[in-house]
Amino acid sequence: MIESLSRALFHRLAGSTTLKTLASRYGMRPRGFARRFIAGETLSDAITTATRLTDSGRRCTLNYLGESVTSLEAAREAAAAYEAIMRGVHDAGLSCQISVKLTQLGLVLNAPRCEENLRRVLDAAGDEYFVRIDMEQSGWVDPTLDIFERAWRDGYRNVGVVLQSYLHRAAADLTRLNDLPARIRLCKGAYREAAVVAYPAKADVDGSFLRLMRTLVETGSYPAFATHDPRMIAAVKTYADQRGLSADAFEFEMLFGVRRDLQTALLAEGYRVRVYLPFGHQWFQYFMRRLGERPANVLFVLRSLLHERRG
Ligand SMILES: Cc1cc2nc3c(=O)[nH]c(=O)nc-3n(C[C@H](O)[C@H](O)[C@H](O)COP(=O)(O)OP(=O)(O)OC[C@H]3O[C@@H](n4cnc5c(N)ncnc54)[C@H](O)[C@@H]3O)c2cc1C
Numbered sequence: 001m002i003e004s005l006s007r008a009l010f011h012r013l014a015g016s017t018t019l020k021t022l023a024s025r026y027g028m029r030p031r032g033f034a035r036r037f038i039a040g041e042t043l044s045d046a047i048t049t050a051t052r053l054t055d056s057g058r059r060c061t062l063n064y065l066g067e068s069v070t071s072l073e074a075a076r077e078a079a080a081a082y083e084a085i086m087r088g089v090h091d092a093g094l095s096c097q098i099s100v101k102l103t104q105l106g107l108v109l110n111a112p113r114c115e116e117n118l119r120r121v122l123d124a125a126g127d128e129y130f131v132r133i134d135m136e137q138s139g140w141v142d143p144t145l146d147i148f149e150r151a152w153r154d155g156y157r158n159v160g161v162v163l164q165s166y167l168h169r170a171a172a173d174l175t176r177l178n179d180l181p182a183r184i185r186l187c188k189g190a191y192r193e194a195a196v197v198a199y200p201a202k203a204d205v206d207g208s209f210l211r212l213m214r215t216l217v218e219t220g221s222y223p224a225f226a227t228h229d230p231r232m233i234a235a236v237k238t239y240a241d242q243r244g245l246s247a248d249a250f251e252f253e254m255l256f257g258v259r260r261d262l263q264t265a266l267l268a269e270g271y272r273v274r275v276y277l278p279f280g281h282q283w284f285q286y287f288m289r290r291l292g293e294r295p296a297n298v299l300f301v302l303r304s305l306l307h308e309r310r311g
Contacts, residue, residue, distance in 0.1 A: 020284050027287070033301040037257040037290050038065070039279040043085055046279035047092045049256070054094060057267045058275045059251070061097040061132060062089065065280035066104040072113055075106030079117035083124040090128065098125065099132045099276060102144050115147050122156050132185060135162035138197045145173065152180055162226075164189030165209035166198040174212055181221040185253060186212055188227065190289050210235055217243050217250070224274065226253040228262060237271075247271050255290065 027034030028041055039049040050060045064085055069075050082098060089096050098121070105117040118133070125131050133148055135141060148161045160183035163170045167189060177184060188205050189198065199205050209232055216223035217239050225236050233252065240250060251272035254263055263273045278286055291297045 034287050038283045039277050041281050043088045053275050058273050061099050061276045063099040063278040065278050066282040067101045068103040078104045079120045082121045097130045099134050101134045125158050131159045133161050137191045138193050166205045178219050183221050185224040185226050223250045224253045228259040
């Protein structure tokens with residue numbers, strides 16, 4: 001209940017232009033409050049942070065922030081930006097994955113053009129990069145999976161998708177995708193959804209996560225468990241151990257700036273940990289989703305602002 005109220009509040013606040021202007025002014029300064037969750041606005045910021053994370057034993061997934069673009073030109077530019085990012089990462093001698101959102105590549109405007117943009121990114125990714133298609137609001141799940149499954153049928157193997165355990169449909173999608181066998185990232189789901197499509201109660205979302213996780217451990221293809229929830233993580237470890245899935249046959253994924261202590265502990269135990277590292281100018285919506293997930297983050301932001309003012 002509290003979770004969905006908090007999500008609803010931050011969803012509304014994400015639409016506030018005053019807040020956006022204020023946040024843009026202060027959030028991305030060198031020690032600005034948004035820097036806790038976002039690498040910065042430029043590729044060079046992202047590469048600096050990715051290098052630091054890699055040196056600490058973490059793997060990285062770079063995400064160039066942006067969603068629901070309003071012109072096909074912007075969608076094409078986003079695809080071109082990903083090509084430039086991959087060149088930059090290569091030149092820096094780093095090894096990263098890439099995460100894209102299809103609404104950033106034009107899905108809302110024109111699905112075939114979005115698909116062309118995605119394939120351009122996949123072609124540029126070649127054998128060097130694995131490209132994960134993030135999952136967005138429930139209305140985009142069908143077109144996203146259609147585009148993914150067509151790419152798979154056409155022979156692309158450098159691409160994977162995401163399933164959200166809060167959706168009632170997730171189990172059926174998993175059965176179909178596992179047959180391919182697609183590489184899946186499992187998460188709980190970050191958007192505000194109606195009860196007809198998603199479980200409103202955290203206990204049900206968690207229960208669904210555990211069921212899907214067990215299927216992925218049994219039959220998945222290098223699954224990724226994207227959660228900061230210690231209960232889910234403990235369950236993955238126990239079940240993987242029971243089923244004899246070795247620690248290099250799956251990975252844990254967490255968001256940049258969230259539960260760094262847990263990331264370190266998992267690495268020390270020999271698990272693979274990948275950090276989702278977003279960067280770019282369009283950081284406000286992403287940032288507000290992170291606050292909505294955990295209102296305690298608001299205190300963190302307020303404290304940072306106070307420090308800045310004192311400084
Ligand atoms: C790598 C990665 C990729 C993702 N990709 C997608 C995607 O494609 N589509 C999608 O809908 N969602 C995505 N998500 C978001 C995900 O769906 C959840 O909204 C988010 O991870 C919070 O859920 P949780 O599993 O961490 O557990 P929760 O039950 O929300 O939280 C459990 C505990 O984790 C910690 N925690 C959780 N969130 C935060 C936070 N923001 N700040 C600080 N602590 C926190 C707290 O200790 C909390 O008590 C992704 C998440 C990760 C980690």
